[in-house]
Amino acid sequence: MPRWWTSLVPAPGPYGSAIWEVRIGAADRDSWRDTAYTDRSFVTRVSGVHADDADPGNRAIGAPTSSATLPSLLVSMFQHARIIDGMHVLDVGTGSGYGTAVLAARLGGDRVTSIDVDPYLVAPAEERLDRAGYRPIVRTLDATGPLDGEWDRIIATVSVRPIPTSWLAALRPGGRLVTSIAGAGLLLTADRTPDGGAEGRIEWDRAGFMTTRTGLDYPPELVDRIEVARTAEGEHVAAGRFPVVNVMEAWDLWSMLGVTAPGIDHDYREGCDTRTAIMAHPDGSWTRAVEAPDGQVTVHQGGPRRLWDLLDAIRTRWLREGHLPVNGAHAMVAPDGAITRRRGRWSTTIAD
Incomplete structure (x- = not known):
């Protein structure tokens, strides 16, 4: 891994999009050695730009498409x-x-x-x-x-x-x-x-x-869905019951939501005094939850499903029962690839 990307600041787009700066190992061999033996993941490609092709000082904008796993x-x-x-x-x-x-x-x-x-x-x-x-x-x-x-x-x-x-x-x-x-x-x-x-x-x-993925980058419609949710006026607007959370860093919530409504893309941003979480699904469902400095949360939702309501239901179950059933669940994979998970009375299936 002679070259890799390091993120500087978030950029518009789906979760993980950022402005990236290339790091060149040969320019600082001590740092290169320390990096190689660090238990972290390192991004090697951003969208269609590989770090090997980047000159010193080069930057890229987008989401990671390849990395060296921790x-x-x-x-x-x-x-x-x-x-x-x-x-x-x-x-x-x-x-x-x-x-x-x-x-x-x-x-x-x-x-x-x-x-x-x-x-x-x-x-x-x-x-x-x-x-x-x-x-x-x-x-x-x-x-x-x-x-x-x-x-x-x-x-x-x-x-x-x-x-x-x-x-x-x-x-x-x-x-x-x-x-x-x-x-x-x-x-x-x-x-x-x-x-x-x-x-x-x-x-x-x-x-x-x-x-x-089947190509060099992820499809542009993913970015489009996030951008629609970022600015659209919701068909349903209401106060949120819980604080805004970065779903993809709340592993239990992310996992349970991911099997309840597969295919959701996420974006999360923090400003000086606000937090904004966006979810968008290929079926046209989307939500944007904004937490103001006083802690008040406003949730905009559109499309055939209310994605934030699904998340709130999962958070309510977590608080009521003290756990979520997805981890440790028994899993059956059918010959067609469908995955059914079952734990106690809870079960769900993900198919094509």
Whole structure:
């Protein structure tokens, strides 16, 4: 990871959009070394601009589209996969190649296949792996499409919703997949079942990864939805019952909302004396909640569903029961990729 982006200030757009400045490792080797051994994620690509292409002083505006995952999270993913000698592993989301290198060191390069949708990421990752003495199979491939091969373990450092059917088809009998559910920060482990599906659970650990994409950037309509919600006058305007919260940093709320109403995009901004949270869904539903300096909250909502009301219902349940049922839930993955979670009398299903 010779170059990476660091965020300076938030920028208009979906959650995660910012103004970014490039950092060049060779310019300060002591800092580069310290960064490499820091347990943090580092952004390597913003929208369509890779840090490798940026000159000193360059800046970019947008949301991250690739990163080097923090090491402790990778270790957690590999532990949940229960890897043993002799296994063949598919690494979904090559990125910088760090996770691929760890797997190759554990199993040998001939037992590791790593794929990424972005050819620009694959080529330098393969070169770095080769220089480090690791020679896994590294390919440019859309992980949500057909896969040519079979593996004992599939470990994804990108999030999906639902599970791609190609993963289930490529998982050997008794094999295990480890991935995160898009828009919910939930870590799923599931073992293949004889019917072609998988069974497991939502782990208590959390994992937030970028969602799978089919191109070099995320679709512009995501930005458009957020911008509509930022300025539109709501069809329904009312006082909020709870303070404004940054949903994507309130993991329990984010996870429960993500399985209650899958597909919501979030944006959160703090001013000198105000806080604004925005939610937007592809079905046209949106909400904007603004907390004034005196603590009063005004909520604008539009579209077919009242998204802030859904969030308030989850917060009310959390306060009443002291927990939310999604973490630790039993999970069933159908052969078509639909994920059903069940805990006690609560259950929900995410399908395509």
